[in-house]
Amino acid sequence: MIDRSSPVPLYFQLATLIEQGIASGQWEPGARLPSEPELCEQFGLSRATVRQAFGRLEHRGLIGRLRGQGTFVQEGEPGLWLLQSSEGSFQEEVDRMGRTVRSKVLRAERGRLPEWACRALELEPAADGATLERLRFVDGDVALYAVNHLPLHIADAALAIDNPNESLYRRLRERAGAVPHGGRRILEAIAADSGVAELLDVRPGDPLILIESVTWDADMRPFDCYRAWLRTDRTKIDIQAHDPGAAASQPLPTHDRERA
Numbered sequence: 095m096i097d098r099s100s101p102v103p104l105y106f107q108l109a110t111l112i113e114q115g116i117a118s119g120q121w122e123p124g125a126r127l128p129s130e131p132e133l134c135e136q137f138g139l140s141r142a143t144v145r146q147a148f149g150r151l152e153h154r155g156l157i158g159r160l161r162g163q164g165t166f167v168q169e170g171e172p173g174l175w176l177l178q179s180s181e182g183s184f185q186e187e188v189d190r191m192g193r194t195v196r197s198k199v200l201r202a203e204r205g206r207l208p209e210w211a212c213r214a215l216e217l218e219p220a221a222d223g224a225t226l227e228r229l230r231f232v233d234g235d236v237a238l239y240a241v242n243h244l245p246l247h248i249a250d251a252a253l254a255i256d257n258p259n260e261s262l263y264r265r266l267r268e269r270a271g272a273v274p275h276g277g278r279r280i281l282e283a284i285a286a287d288s289g290v291a292e293l294l295d296v297r298p299g300d301p302l303i304l305i306e307s308v309t310w311d312a313d314m315r316p317f318d319c320y321r322a323w324l325r326t327d328r329t330k331i332d333i334q335a336h337d338p339g340a341a342a343s344q345p346l347p348t349h350d351r352e353r354a
Contacts, residue, residue, distance in 0.1 A: 096108065096137050096138070096139070104139060105143045105147040105150065106147070108133070108144065108147040109148075112127065112151060112157075113156060116156060116167055123167050123168060125167045126163075126164045126166055127157065127165045127166065127167065129164060129165075130144045130148070133147075148165060194234070195259065196258075197228050197229070197230055197231070197258045197259050199226070199227070199255060199258045200227040200228060202225070202227070202253050202255055203224070203253070204222060204246070204249055205222060205223075206222055207221055207222065207223045207225070208243070210319075211223070211243035211319050214243075214316060215245050215316045216315075221245070221246070223243055223244055224242075224245075224249035224252040224253050225241065225242070225243055225244075226244070226252055226255075226262065227240070228240055228241075228258075232328055236295055237324065237328040237329045238294075238324050239290060239293045239294055239322065239323045240322035240323075241322075242262065242318060242320040243318075244317060247270075248270040248272055248317060251266050251270035252270075254269060263309075263318075266317070272311060272318075273311060273312065274310070274318075275312040276310050277310065278307065278308050279305055279306070279307045280305070280306045281303055281304070282304045282305075283301060283302075283303060284301075284304045284323075285298075285299045285301060285302070286298055286299060286300045290323050293323075294323060302323050302324060302326075303323070304321065304324075305320075305323075306319075306320075307319060307320050
């Protein structure tokens with residue numbers, strides 16, 4: 095459904111809903127999508143908003159528009175991790191495009207959090223919390239090494255790993271009521287050190303993307319932060335820039351920053 099209280103633009107929410115429908119098989123390749131007027135009526139959106147959503151999907155190769163015939167599903171490019179999503183969830187963002195995501199848990203424990211995580215989570219220095227360290231595989235190939243840190247009050251939910259392939263944010267939502275409402279991601283190009291290189295099956299010094307993230311709930315309380323090292327040869331990142339003036343009118347949008 096469309097969440098009008100969310101800082102995520104309406105057209106982006108609609109595009110995401112359509113993508114999810116395509117990924118779930120609701121609309122198979124070659125299927126005709128509902129028309130612009132039909133979507134306007136269904137979701138209570140303007141024609142311009144629906145056109146923006148279609149434009150985004152067309153740009154990504156997921157749909158094609160034929161004059162006088164309608165809009166049809168095409169074979170899209172899979173596996174784009176949408177960092178502008180408030181959840182920023184690798185599992186859900188990659189899996190929704192039809193690729194197989196598998197996780198290997200390297201560490202899941204309570205203990206003292208590192209200094210940077212305490213700052214990100216607005217905790218006292220040396221606070222205790224939960225740490226979850228994982229390797230993520232896309233279609234059988236390792237693509238991401240990530241370390242999440244979470245505050246102690248949701249540690250039980252974070253560490254209740256019955257299935258290593260389960261989405262962390264889905265588990266937090268269902269077991270602790272922690273629902274992401276916004277986030278900040280910082281991207282940095284780095285050279286792989288020996289430890290990360292071994293985990294991601296690359297050579298020391300090979301280029302990687304380091305992502306540092308913090309996610310907050312509807313009350314602007316941070317409840318998760320992570321650092322992730324990504325192989326961009328095995329999955330891609332989709333970052334969408336919004337007009338700064340438009341973004342300023344939102345309560346507090348998700349920020350995506352790149353730094354050299």
